[in-house]
């Protein structure tokens with residue numbers, strides 16, 4: 001399998017300046033080099049932080065066209081951002097990805113409804129799921145929830161400012177709190193969770209059944225770091241534990257190669273894409289990271305075609321929203337993204353039962369695709 005350079009090996013910031021041998025064996029600090037490396041690293045982080053603008057503008061487009069019902073999305077749009085109408089295949093993809101993860105989360109919340117639960121959203125960016133779910137929960141009386149969002153400080157500061165400035169959001173957050181739903185926003189570089197002494201995540205309760213979400217987040221980390229981040233949670237949380245992730249797959253076919261090179265031209269190297277490029281590799285990855293009681297994975301194209309994920313009525317509704325004549329392109333795009341889920345503990349097995357439908361082994365083989 002082709003490999004890409006491990007950019008993380010260039011990171012020196014957390015270790016302090018490297019030393020190199022001077023004349024006579026004297027060690028001198030490599031300050032000049034390390035400041036360049038740090039600047040390059042900060043630049044790469046910034047590019048990754050800004051990927052949230054794409055997520056936010058895709059969400060706005062899908063909401064404006066009626067794919068998603070999300071009154072909270074405009075609150076977190078970048079200041080002055082206009083709704084840019086995305087291509088129909090992008091809007092449909094945003095719809096499937098959002099509703100698929102919602103489905104996994106709601107099943108988790110509905111299972112054993114009197115049990116207090118916890119959700120940890122990695123790289124949450126401008127995601128609005130907390131408020132959307134709370135609106136549902138208020139009518140469906142789901143369990144009490146501790147909802148944690150983690151992201152880089154720059155993104156968290158922006159989100160915190162938006163939540164404070166918007167009366168609508170602060171009002172909903174307060175109402176949610178009265179109803180037992182608490183929102184926690186943490187500025188944290190996830191890579192620091194792999195340190196020997198990781199920073200604490202305030203109010204994270206190790207005893208609660210927990211669902212971890214990574215919607216296009218862990219894919220920006222080197223695969224080993226992504227695994228270590230997951231292991232931080234599998235080791236520190238004691239009870240039921242589940243993970244739902246969404247990320248691109250199949251980098252090796254013609255479409256995949258174009259996807260990789262388009263991203264590279266923007267300075268984005270999706271580091272897990274090569275290693276976890278197939279459905280089976282995603283399944284195995286979850287197993288090895290400690291979600292070893294069960295795993296499931298479907299690509300977005302399979303999800304859209306399955307009643308388990310998108311009901312017939314929803315498909316009819318979605319297909320009336322706008323004309324999509326690039327059916328082949330849709331299939332291609334949608335087969336290059338997947339949602340994977342895995343768990344430890346019986347409760348998740350029950351909550352997520354039957355989600356893969358009638359999976360055949362050939363569907364998972366992905367031969368020639370990834």
Ligand SMILES: C[S@@+](CC[C@H](N)C(=O)[O-])C[C@H]1O[C@@H](n2cnc3c(N)ncnc32)[C@H](O)[C@@H]1O
Nearest residue numbers: 049051052055123124125151152189190215217
């Ligand atoms: C493509 S955005 C997705 C945002 C959101 N999950 C969504 O789907 O709408 C990726 C997010 O992951 C965050 N992220 C990536 N690497 C991270 C890291 N090492 N620590 C914290 N956040 C990270 C980025 O800052 C960004 O907000």
